[in-house]
Amino acid sequence: MNISTVEDLFTLFNETALILQEELSCTYLEALAETGENIFHQSVLQEELSELTIKRLKKSYESVNLSKYNVEEIRRSFQLAILKGMQENIQANHQMTPDTIGMLVGYLVNKFVKQPSFRLFDPTIGTGNLLTTVINQQSGKSIDSVGIDIDDLLIKLAYINANLQSHPVQLFNQDSLEPLFIDLVDVVVSDLPYGYYPNDVRSAEYQLKADSGHSYAHHLLIEQSINYTKDGGYLFFIIPNGLFESEEAPKLHQYLNEKAYIQGILQLPLSLFKNEKAAKSILILQKKGIDVKKPKQVLLANLPSLTKAAEVEKMLGKIDVWISENK
Known part of the structure; x- marks a missing residue:
């Protein structure tokens, strides 16, 4: 480039x-x-x-x-x-996934998803930057993709972004937690927005609804994404590091045990974030299905600073070894 x-x-x-x-x-x-x-x-x-x-x-x-x-x-x-x-004009929902993270998600999708053609979904597409970063790394594969966002300006920018890059992306301007009119997908990628979902009536439809007060939007989005993923499909979420430490975490653990296998959790380097509270990880899930086996062990890694090329290469080598032993 x-x-x-x-x-x-x-x-x-x-x-x-x-x-x-x-x-x-x-x-x-x-x-x-x-x-x-x-x-x-x-x-x-x-x-x-x-x-x-x-x-x-x-x-x-x-x-x-x-x-x-x-x-x-x-x-x-x-x-x-x-x-x-x-x-x-900064708004809380106008945050773009940093390129380094998007590239890493694209690398992981390329390693885990072996089929030559697949359907890709981002339920929080925003401007389409994460989705198109991932697509651009799947060389030689045919990808049919779909994205949803509630913000009409962001979805318009995603539409322009996809058109300029000649990517056929089906886009919907709606609340991702309402019923979706899409076919089941093979792969989900999402930089999950962190916070509460204000629509308690809609939240009540979900297993991961809170027992009292507003539910976590990021929990509901994980459930919604799994609902629209084919058996054996993969989900790659960018999550806050404290996802499994909240008061609602036991319910999330139980839900994931029922529906999916945790394939990996990769903690992103702190140097990518303003402070430790803002730090994130990549959660890799595989939806359960008849021929889907649990990995021998979960891929757990703290990623080195992405400026340290030799350490990054070494870590990517370890990820490759894990995939070859577990897939």
Whole structure:
């Protein structure tokens, strides 16, 4: 991947978004979605723009040929523009999975999921960065994917993100904990949002509902994801380190014992997070099924700082050995 190429494409996204932001009196992220749509369709779709602005945009769009870029260059440049927009207007639900974590999840999906074609699902897709990072690492595989998010701007950015990278992704703008109108999937990836789910009526439908008060959204999302996964399918969740230490943890343990096998828990390096309380791990589950066997032992690892290449290589080697012995 060429860094200067990523910068060139970011400049295109950024400069044209700024033009649209001013002209349409909207947020930067809304303008970014508009310019992404224009670039994909190779035309200026906003009818309310002045003639001069349309000319400026067309000149910018014509200066770049998307087919010259690979999917990772497109994803990274669009991601940089999204991150810029999020810094302007940070909301709790507008957090993007860091690239290093997304790459690691993609690596794990590639190692665990051997079939040449599979159906992939992210129930908390956000801007689509985690999903497309994972897809981009499954070379030579045919992937049919689906994503859900309750935030209409984030789902629009996910749609643009997928289109620009030519990934066929089916998207739904809805609450992921409501009934879903999707086929069962082979693989789930999700950076689980941490907190309480306010809809107690809906929570009551779940086994992992709290006995009193609001239920944990991250527990319910694990249950919902398992519900929509085929027997033997894999689930890769980015979880808070304290997931199994809360007062609701015994119920989660019991549920997972019934429904799935824990394949692994990989603790991410603390250097990736602002503080220890924000630290996360990757939880790997396999849904139970007739021919699904429990691993001989659970893969447990504390990942080294990702800047220490030799230590990371060594750890990935250990993960490879574990997979070959347990799969």
